[in-house]
Amino acid sequence: MHDVRRSLPISMRRRGRRYLQAARAIASLSVVAFVISGAGEAGAETRKGAEGYRIQDLDDPLEKLVPLNPRTPNEQKKLDAAAWFMTGQLREGRNDFTGALEAYKKAVEIDPDAVPVYRSLVPLAFSLNQTKDAVQYALKAIELDPNDTGLLRRLGVHMASDRKLPEAIQLFEQAVKSPSLDKKSAFYVSLNRDLAILYAAVGKMENSANAFEIVFDALVNPRDYDIDDRTRAALMDDPATTFERMGLVFLEAKRPEKAVLAFERASKERRGEPGTLNYNLALVYQQMKQYDKGLEELQKYLDAQLQSKGREAYALLVELLTAQNKADEVIPRLQELADKDAVNSTLQYFLAEQLVKADRLADAEALYKK
Numbered sequence: 001m002h003d004v005r006r007s008l009p010i011s012m013r014r015r016g017r018r019y020l021q022a023a024r025a026i027a028s029l030s031v032v033a034f035v036i037s038g039a040g041e042a043g044a045e046t047r048k049g050a051e052g053y054r055i056q057d058l059d060d061p062l063e064k065l066v067p068l069n070p071r072t073p074n075e076q077k078k079l080d081a082a083a084w085f086m087t088g089q090l091r092e093g094r095n096d097f098t099g100a101l102e103a104y105k106k107a108v109e110i111d112p113d114a115v116p117v118y119r120s121l122v123p124l125a126f127s128l129n130q131t132k133d134a135v136q137y138a139l140k141a142i143e144l145d146p147n148d149t150g151l152l153r154r155l156g157v158h159m160a161s162d163r164k165l166p167e168a169i170q171l172f173e174q175a176v177k178s179p180s181l182d183k184k185s186a187f188y189v190s191l192n193r194d195l196a197i198l199y200a201a202v203g204k205m206e207n208s209a210n211a212f213e214i215v216f217d218a219l220v221n222p223r224d225y226d227i228d229d230r231t232r233a234a235l236m237d238d239p240a241t242t243f244e245r246m247g248l249v250f251l252e253a254k255r256p257e258k259a260v261l262a263f264e265r266a267s268k269e270r271r272g273e274p275g276t277l278n279y280n281l282a283l284v285y286q287q288m289k290q291y292d293k294g295l296e297e298l299q300k301y302l303d304a305q306l307q308s309k310g311r312e313a314y315a316l317l318v319e320l321l322t323a324q325n326k327a328d329e330v331i332p333r334l335q336e337l338a339d340k341d342a343v344n345s346t347l348q349y350f351l352a353e354q355l356v357k358a359d360r361l362a363d364a365e366a367l368y369k370k
Contacts, residue, residue, distance in 0.1 A: 081111035088120065097128060108137070115145050122151055126158070134158070149175040153191060160198060169198050186227045189218040189235075197240050200249060209253035212246045216262060219243075236269070243269060247280060256288045275304035279313060286316070291323045305341045314350045330354060 071079070088103030104121035108114055118141035125134035138155040142148060156171035172195045175181070181188055196211035215235065218225045222232050235241050247262030263280050278300040285294035298316055301309070318330050334351045341347055348367060355364035 078111055078114070081107045081114050081117070084110065085114070085117050085120075088117075092120070092124070097124060101125060101128060101130070105133075108140075112140070113144060115141055115148070118144075119148070119151065122154060126154065131158070146174065147178040147180045149178050149181050149187065149191070152178075153194070156194070160194075165198055165202050169195065169202070172198065182226070184225050186225065186231050189215055189225060189227060189231075193235065193238075193241050196246075196249070205249060205253045208249050209255055209258070212241075212249050213258065215241060216243075216246050216258070220265065242266065244277065244280065247284075251280070251284055251287065254287070256284045259284045259287075275301045275306040276308055278304075279306075279309055279316075282316060282320070286320060286323075289323075291320050294320050295324075302337055305344070307344060307346060311346055311350050314347060318354075331358060331360075 084103050084107035088100040088107065091097075091103055092100035101121065101124050104117055104124065107117045108121065111117075118137055122134050122138045122141060125131075125137060135155065135158065138151050138158075141151050142155065145151075152171050152175035156168045156175070159165075159168035159171060172191055176188070176191050176195060181191075192211040192214040196208045196215060199205070199208035199211060218227055219232060219235060222229075236243075239245065243262045243266035247259045247266065250256075250259035250262055260281065263277050263284065267274065267277050278297045282294045282298035282301065285291070285297060295317075298313065298320065301313060302317070306313075314334065317333065318327075321327060321329050321333070331351070331354055334347070334354060338344070338347050338351050348370065352364045352367040355361075355367065
């Protein structure tokens with residue numbers, strides 16, 4: 001079974017361990033008190049006299065422990081909850097996951113404010129496909145600790161997988177803005193990666209670009225962030241967070257300078273098809289009104305005889321030439337491309353359409369009949 005808790009921040013796991021250590025300390029004291037106050041009764045029964053309990057005949061009589069400060073009901077409740085939490089930890093260590101979940105549930109039933117218990121309960125409930133309970137407990141935990149970034153992300157991932165994108169975005173935003181989150185940590189970068197993808201999915205390209213700028217900076221300058229080579233490679237191998245993908249988001253958000261940097265980085269890292277990157281750069285230069293550079297990059301795509309962009313590439317050629325008052329060069333350049341790539345039907349039909357627009361019907365008809 002996959003241990004989903006490994007994806008949680010180290011600080012979050014440490015808090016759970018501290019809770020467990022405290023619980024064990026309380027339990028140890030309780031055992032001592034139990035032995036002194038009552039557990040020894042059975043063994044010492046024969047030595048009980050009027051003066052009290054004795055372990056051996058010549059010993060001083062033992063007296064029952066009377067606490068100076070007896071436990072309050074609330075303290076006893078927390079102790080009982082801690083005992084169930086320890087039971088859950090023990091069962092989980094023995095791979096009795098169902099039993100562990102039941103123990104955790106009893107712990108929060110006794111002490112509903114025991115946040116560390118939720119941090120073990122929620123991931124386990126999700127991993128056992130008890131989604132409804134997991135969501136319910138996660139919401140309760142977040143209510144108790146609004147800065148629990150690990151649970152915020154876990155619940156956000158669930159909402160996103162359930163296509164509840166606005167709710168997912170809200171949870172990720174809450175996590176990113178947490179004052180307890182290290183803004184140079186790998187976890188912070190990952191949260192922004194998730195946010196960027198979600199923003200793009202709902203058409204908020206400005207917000208997506210903002211989040212991707214953090215991811216881009218972390219990938220280009222990993223030493224400024226707590227990101228190891230493995231994490232960086234995972235981000236770059238993810239189709240949703242490649243330099244090319246980020247460049248397209250920057251382009252759509254009208255940030256051409258950042259888009260150029262992303263596409264150039266994609267080329268340097270040899271990620272993506274070279275011709276496709278040239279096409280993307282042509283779009284950027286068109287947005288920047290640097291039409292000469294746009295034509296230069298587009299020509300590299302066209303010379304490679306790629307068809308991945310379909311008729312959009314030929315339409316871009318028309319736009320770039322027209323922007324330079326070179327509309328008369330459209331048909332000759334398309335004709336030259338068509339002669340070199342006779343099997344490209346998309347190009348052939350696009351050329352025929354341009355011939356019709358230029359009132360060269362006979363040439364267009366001849367091309368259609370090929």
